[in-house]
Amino acid sequence: MFSRSSFADHEQVVYATDKATGLRCIIAVHSTRLGPAIGGCRIREYAGETEALDDVLRLSRGMTMKAAVAHAPFGGGKMVVMLQPGQEKTPALMQSVGRAIERLGGRYITGEDVGSTVTDMTEIRRETRHVLGLSQEQGGSGDPSPSTALGCFAGISAAIEFRYPGQDMHGVTVAVQGLGNVGWRLCQLLHEAGAQLTVSDLLSDRVQRAVRLWDAEPADASQIHAVNADIFAPCALGAVLNTETIPQLKAGIIAGGANNQLAVEHRDGPALMQRGVLYAPDYVINSGGMIQLAAEFMPNGQSDVERRVLGIGDTLTAIFEHAEREGIPCNAAADQIALARLDAGPVEPADRVAAKSAAQ
Secondary structure (H helix, E strand, C coil): CCCCCCCCCCEEEEEEHHHHHHHHEEEEEECCCCEEECCCCEEECCCCHHHHHHHHHHHHHHHHHHHCCCCCCCCCEEEEEEHHHHCCCCCHHHHHHHHHHHHHCCCEEEEECCCCCCHHHHHCCCCCCCEEECCHHHCCCCCHHHHHHHHHHHHHHHHHHHHHCCCCCCEEEEEECCCCCHHHHHHHEEEEEEEEEEECCCCCCHHHHHHHHHEEEEECCCCCCHCCCCEECCCCCHHHHHHHHHHHHHCCECCCCCCEECCCCCHHHHHHHHHCCCCCCCHHHHCHHHHHHHHHHHCCCCHHHHHHHHCHHHHHHHHHHHHHHHCHHHHHHHHHHHHHHHHCCCCCCCHHHHHHHHHH
């Protein structure tokens, strides 16, 4: 594991199992430099343990960078639960997830992610206090995907203004890959703002509904990156920008909610730059959900969430300007800003944030 390119000097990587519930999971704590590691619980089938390990390592590092750019008093972590083919997600399984998290003593705090829900967080909460995103009735902030979608919308607006000054959203064509919780809500916001949509999803009924509701153009999920559009918004799984897809891009802007969109950062970021494509770094544009969850521990709580989420647009503008000024890819510009904030140290003492977590 130490020699893997995705390892990136993680502080801690934990494998946990529970034979009775069928739990097989990996928890990766990338950094606690700015506070306890925050990151969602991803639940899905993987092709194998190697794929799951690379996924959790890349995602947890992304959370470190995401929290740093957003000025949140947290580090970065992630958890993946590896389902066996045909294995069902049960309350007992989620409770065993909570026990695995509890054993880390507060170094890792979980929340929703692909494959997990507010209901799952309730089951996890039965075994650990280190969980975010409970329902509002239970004192949490609920589903973070609306905030993620709003942040993506703010980021797309900023990218349009940077690339096409004076152009609003009306008439802009956006190809959205993935109509899950984030992609669906993003499409709704784009449609309401006057954008023309092309959509894809592995589930055909979602595509058909989008066509009916928004007069969207359907596209094949494996080819939507190559359609004629002003903006390509990846909102499914990662690694969609790679040596095969980048030469096929027709969009001048890449801005979407998926994590780890670049298959290989040091290769694919420069490739986008060379093609003149403006790239909104994924861990910046999709940070709205993290901002909402982190606000459960922030002084102003949920009252300040919308302002901070909409501020993602300003953050991206600063990254675009930095990249242009320095002549570097946008992902490298975002990394420079995030690493500078990590070097500067905690926004709030990590022990205070951890105490808040323990008190929940």
